[in-house]
Amino acid sequence: MAMKLAYWDIRGLAQPIRLLLEYTGTKYEEKFYSCGDAPNYDKSCWFNEKEKLGMDFPNLPYLEDGDTKVVQSNAILRYIARKHNLCGETEEEQMRVDILENQAMDFRNGFVQLCYGDFDKSKSCYTDKLPGTLKQFSDFLGDRKWFAGDKITFVDFIMYELLDQHRMFDPACLDDYKNLRCFLDRFESLEKIAEYMKSNKFMKTPVNSKMAKWGNKKDLKKMAEYMKSGKFMKTPVNNKMAKWGNKKE
Structure with a gap:
């Protein structure tokens, strides 16, 4: 069974955990929570369910490994590291x-x-x-x-x-x-x-949440590169039977 790592849709405290999971070849899936826009930065997506997760100290990030639930970023890192002898030997x-x-x-x-x-x-x-x-x-x-x-x-x-x-x-x-x-x-x-860093799974940005003054924006460079590549489909927008957007540019 794959582990589940849950966190905001940013790098933040979860990025070292993601890197460690990838390095150790651990099967995992991610659950992302999204903070709302200014001025309220709504976090109800998390607060509405945090007390329902059955954790002693519900917090983000959290890791689920079967019936085991771990919170606190360093505790999660140590939990994974102990399985792979990555806590130091001497x-x-x-x-x-x-x-x-x-x-x-x-x-x-x-x-x-x-x-x-x-x-x-x-x-x-x-x-x-x-x-x-x-x-x-x-x-x-x-x-x-x-x-x-x-x-x-x-x-x-x-x-x-x-x-x-x-x-x-x-x-x-x-x-x-x-x-x-x-x-x-x-x-x-x-x-x-x-x-991992070459894959679509890797998150370069944002580093921080939307309310941060630095590192709060997604890097659009990759999107621009994709739009210039041969993979990006500009047209057709719709199927052939449509009255508009049915032709290749």
Whole structure:
């Protein structure tokens, strides 16, 4: 039976989980909730059913694996990772995983506060502090292949997402951190990750929900490329018996 991952129709907290599910070859399906438009940003699609799901702490994202229901993004990541020995093997690796799991959440929370808060007022302060934050992660990675050591762990999926979001936010922010750039390249070169990123399942945007000040819009580049490709059907709009739109352009 396939697992079910449920979340808003954005990258957000679910993207590292999606990446981990793909990397481990786990069969899963997704349930997307959609936030309404401004000014109310209606979330009733979620609130109307959250208490009916039989969860101790109903929240998004959640994962269903048969009768097992897991909430909290890091708990979900650990649940999947334990099945595939991706939580670190040695005491040192496990310690590094524990440290980075929490440090990464602090990093993410700061970025979320910027994106959903007073973006224009806070952006300059955030970008001023960003190099120092990135240097800490760069130093922690050092010359290791992955953040815990030689073997990939679930925290690498968290860090990939955070670093990728930040290079979308500021394309030059990683220029001084070669090992972080190499980490991103190495991650994207993983066979199953590379296949996923080329597929229609992969969500490039939006990063955040509609009420965010940054990362709240879908990238229309792929749509434009599709419309220019030989796959896009401009006409006919209707069948041959129609009085209008029945001819190929």
